[in-house]
Amino acid sequence: xxxxxxxxxxxxxxxxxxxxxxxxxxxxxxxxxxxxxxxxxxxxxxxxxxxxxxxxxxxxxxxxxxxxxxxxxxxxxxxxxxxxxxxxxxxxxxxxxxxxxxxxxxxxxxxxxxxxxxxxxxxxxxxxxxxxxxxxxxxxxxxxxxxxxxxxxxxxxxxxxxxxxxxxxxxxxxxxxxxxxxxxxxxxxxxxxxxxxxxxxxxxxxxxxxxxxxxxxxxxxxxxxxxxxxxxxxxxxxxxxxxxxxxxxxxxxxxxxxxx
Numbered sequence: 001x002x003x004x005x006x007x008x009x010x011x012x013x014x015x016x017x018x019x020x021x022x023x024x025x026x027x028x029x030x031x032x033x034x035x036x037x038x039x040x041x042x043x044x045x046x047x048x049x050x051x052x053x054x055x056x057x058x059x060x061x062x063x064x065x066x067x068x069x070x071x072x073x074x075x076x077x078x079x080x081x082x083x084x085x086x087x088x089x090x091x092x093x094x095x096x097x098x099x100x101x102x103x104x105x106x107x108x109x110x111x112x113x114x115x116x117x118x119x120x121x122x123x124x125x126x127x128x129x130x131x132x133x134x135x136x137x138x139x140x141x142x143x144x145x146x147x148x149x150x151x152x153x154x155x156x157x158x159x160x161x162x163x164x165x166x167x168x169x170x171x172x173x174x175x176x177x178x179x180x181x182x183x184x185x186x187x188x189x190x191x192x193x194x195x196x197x198x199x200x201x202x203x204x205x206x207x208x209x210x211x212x213x214x215x216x217x218x219x220x221x222x223x224x225x226x227x228x229x230x231x232x233x234x235x236x237x238x239x240x241x242x243x244x245x246x247x248x249x250x251x252x253x254x255x256x257x258x259x260x
Contacts, residue, residue, distance in 0.1 A: 039143040040072035041136075042236050042248045044118040045127050046101045049090040050083030052191035057115030057127030062200045064137070073137060074234050074248045075201040076177050080114065088190030092183070092202050100206070107243050121238055121245040149174075151235045151251035160222055162233065162251055165215040172237045172246060174209040176220060179232050211237075228253045 045061055047054040061075050078097035079090045098112075105112045108124045115127030119136050127133075148167040153160050164174055180202045187195050209218045236248035 039141045039145055040074070040120075040248050041140040042074045042120050042245050043076065043133075043137070044100075044104075044121075045075070045077045046080050046097070046112075046114055046116045046118075047077060047127065048080055048083040048093065048114050049185055049187055049192060049197055050086055050088040050190045051114045053128065054115045055192065055195070055197055057117070058197065058199055060128055060130050060133065061117075062198065064133075065200050071141060072248070073141070074236070074250070076179065076203050076234065077199060077201045078203050079199075080112075082112070083114070083190075086190060088187055088192065091185060092199070092204075096206065097203065104243060121243040145247045147172075147237055147246040149235060149237055149247040149249045151233065151249045153233055153251040153253050155222070155226075155228065155253065158222060159219045160233070161217055161219050162235070163215070163217050164235065166211060166237065166247075167214070169211050169214055170237070170246075171240070172211060173240050174211055174218070175236050175238050176207045176209065176218065177203050177234045177236075178205045178207075178220060178223065178226075179203055179234055181230055181232060 043061060043064070045057060047057055058077070061077065064073065065075050078100060079092035079094065080098040080101055081090070081093040081095050082098055084090060084093055101112050101116065104118055104121075104124065117125045117127040117133060119125070119133075120140055123136065125132055125136065147170070150165045152163045154163075160178075162176060166174075182198070182200055183202055184196055184198045187193060187197055204223055205220070207218070207220050233251035234248065235251065237246040238244070239246070
């Protein structure tokens with residue numbers, strides 16, 4: 001496990017919020033999106049290709065992804081950038097993900113390290129500790145969720161329109177993650193030199209939206225290479241004060257939508 005104490009980090013992330021009305025298509029929402037089970041588990045892994053301790057955590061979440069099947073388990077892998085200057089620059093790294101880890105660190109130990117796993121925004125663990133993480137996932141799946149979230153999406157020419165519906169309007173943020181399901185990299189330098197690393201659920205961007213109504217539409221940009229087979233959208237409701245996550249869902253992609 002690699003640790004780093006952070007004393008200062010740049011802030012001021014710009015957030016664009018675009019809201020409009022959408023007639024929500026209930027008939028095309030699949031059961032996995034509604035996830036009728038009582039609980040859910042959002043796994044946020046902070047990792048890096050430059051860290052020799054991280055491949056074990058990457059392999060663990062790949063196994064969890066495979067065995068979770070249709071359970072409401074949502075995996076988000078953030079590649080941070082503070083390893084980039086130590087021999088190998090991670091092509092998936094993003095300083096905004098380092099910022100997110102920093103915000104979590106202030107609620108937990110005050111330390112930032114890789115691999116670190118946050119579950120439902122409320123507890124942190126070493127990202128490769130399989131026994132503890134498996135137990136925590138089972139515990140969260142057996143719990144109850146106070147809020148329900150459903151998502152639908154439509155790909156347009158230069159954007160993705162995402163329709164949301166929540167059971168209650170709160171001061172929580174709707175966080176939308178654009179995720180690439182699989183990728184691999186041959187690492188030529190650094191601690192993992194000579195290794196081919198495989199990754200799952202790689203977060204490429206995060207967008208944050210206010211919840212002013214119980215349903216609406218938000219828009220995000222489309223990255224190069226995006227398609228609805230190899231990528232997915234995961235959204236969750238997060239308390240901006242405590243970091244706790246109340247519910248999560250995958251977006252169902254629709255070919256047509258009805259707009260007011």
